[in-house]
Amino acid sequence: DTGVSQxxxxxxxxxxxxxxxxxxPISEHNRLYWYRQTLGQGPEFLTYFQNEAQxxxxxxxxxxFSAERPKGSFSTLEIQRTEQGDSAMYLCASSADLEExxxxxxxxxxxxx
Amino acid sequence: AQSVAQPEDQVNVAEGNPLTVKCTYSVxxxxxxxxxxQYPNRGLQFLLKYITGDNLVKGSYGFEAEFNKSQTSFxxxxxxxxxxxxxxxxxxxRQGDTGRRALTFGSGTRLQVQP
Numbered sequence: 001d002t003g004v005s006q007x008x009x010x011x012x013x014x015x016x017x018x019x020x021x022x023x024x025p026i027s028e029h030n031r032l033y034w035y036r037q038t039l040g041q042g043p044e045f046l047t048y049f050q051n052e053a054q055x056x057x058x059x060x061x062x063x064x065f066s067a068e069r070p071k072g073s074f075s076t077l078e079i080q081r082t083e084q085g086d087s088a089m090y091l092c093a094s095s096a097d098l099e100e101x102x103x104x105x106x107x108x109x110x111x112x113x
Numbered sequence: 114a115q116s117v118a119q120p121e122d123q124v125n126v127a128e129g130n131p132l133t134v135k136c137t138y139s140v141x142x143x144x145x146x147x148x149x150x151q152y153p154n155r156g157l158q159f160l161l162k163y164i165t166g167d168n169l170v171k172g173s174y175g176f177e178a179e180f181n182k183s184q185t186s187f188x189x190x191x192x193x194x195x196x197x198x199x200x201x202x203x204x205x206x207r208q209g210d211t212g213r214r215a216l217t218f219g220s221g222t223r224l225q226v227q228p
Contacts, residue, residue: 004156031214033214033215033216035216040220040221041220041221042117042203042205042218042219042220042221043157043203043216043218044218045215045216045217048214048215055212055214056213056214056215058215091156091157093157095214100145100162100164101147101159101162102147102159102214102216103159104149104156104157104158104159105156106155106156107155107156109154
């Protein structure tokens with residue numbers, strides 16, 4: 001399968017714990033995006049990388065959130081000191097240069113107890 | 114700022130009938146417009162996009178959409194609905210001709226196709 005992959009698919013954690021999600025984009029896609037989707041809503045943009053450079057960050061991305069893409073391939077999204085309001089589906093997408101379409105992965109569903 | 118409105122939470126249509134899912138947008142400059150579909154517990158699947166050119170865009174699974182600049186709309190259409198089209202549909206926009214890549218999504222429209 002050559003689509004965007006995300007791990008884990010599901011994560012349950014207790015409030016105050018740290019969690020980390022991983023996204024592997026489509027091979028040779030140099031642009032990578034993170035979105036968050038809560039129940040009954042459309043996805044909301046969090047951040048965007050071109051290669052290893054983080055070029056856009058939403059105001060939704062509080063200080064507890066950090067994303068990296070150290071080698072311009074896979075990316076990680078870490079949430080520190082999780083809160084119940086962080087419960088959501090975290091979606092990753094990728095796109096190629098000169099290609100406007102963002103292709104989405106299956107998402108990681110986070111539940112904070 | 115950019116925004117998308119999907120005025121209908123749910124659209125019901127009988128199988129074999131035409132369907133329309135509405136989307137209006139607000140963005141500075143030229144809009145880049147997209148439709149995605151989401152099945153339960155799945156990510157978003159790309160259906161079609163408008164970047165430039167012909168106002169009528171054809172996409173996957175027989176879907177099409179018409180870009181109307183004067184009405185700032187990008188409605189999704191299909192001539193004959195299938196039960197398997199039942200899903201959640203999202204319209205998205207971003208400002209074209211800029212380095213910013215963030216998509217802004219609508220709240221989604223649930224399409225229910227009855228047999």
